[in-house]
């Protein structure tokens with residue numbers, strides 16, 4: 001679901017940029033993702049996340065997807081100033097990612113899964129496009145934050161099929177994403193890193 005104008009102001013604000021930078025440092029500390037990987041950011045907004053990914057992980061390429069073409073234009077403008085890594089911007093739906101299976105070393109989610117009507121499909125798509133051993137970095141928020149009586153009036157989010165911490169963490173586990181110790185969670189939000197377990201199972205004869 002595309003964000004409305006109050007949320008657009010928040011997403012484009014210096015405070016949001018600062019929060020994302022701090023979260024990028026946390027992701028860096030939590031993961032040993034090797035340089036030279038192929039990274040995807042879903043719901044990239046105006047491109048702050050892509051810049052942080054570039055600084056923190058020195059990838060070979062960044063793919064960034066958003067439903068909102070205006071956000072992608074803003075991200076394209078922000079790309080000026082760091083031309084060392086290709087940034088591939090694409091309009092698309094995180095519930096049906098337009099990428100092949102197992103093609104990314106890492107997927108980043110800076111607060112977009114709660115915007116998906118079918119968030120479980122979004123999680124399944126992340127798992128599908130990650131390579132075995134690939135890393136999922138996420139900041140996600142829960143209804144007590146974005147759907148409290150005040151923000152419910154100001155912001156626009158799907159109202160059905162919502163998730164809190166237990167549902168979100170269970171969906172990661174059921175999809176084959178192992179949450180790493182050290183994640184931070186409150187009743188409002190979660191910040192963490194998960195690794196895609198290999199689908200290969202050992203056969204003993």
Ligand SMILES: C[S@@+](CC[C@H](N)C(=O)[O-])C[C@H]1O[C@@H](n2cnc3c(N)ncnc32)[C@H](O)[C@@H]1O
Pocket residue numbers: 001002003007011016020042043044045046048049065066067068071092093094095109110111112115116
């Ligand atoms: C809360 S904003 C977060 C933007 C940016 N990641 C950040 O942290 O500032 C959510 C973003 O997800 C995008 N979005 C919403 N639904 C989407 C979908 N189904 N597929 C892809 N992007 C989506 C919105 O257009 C918006 O840019």
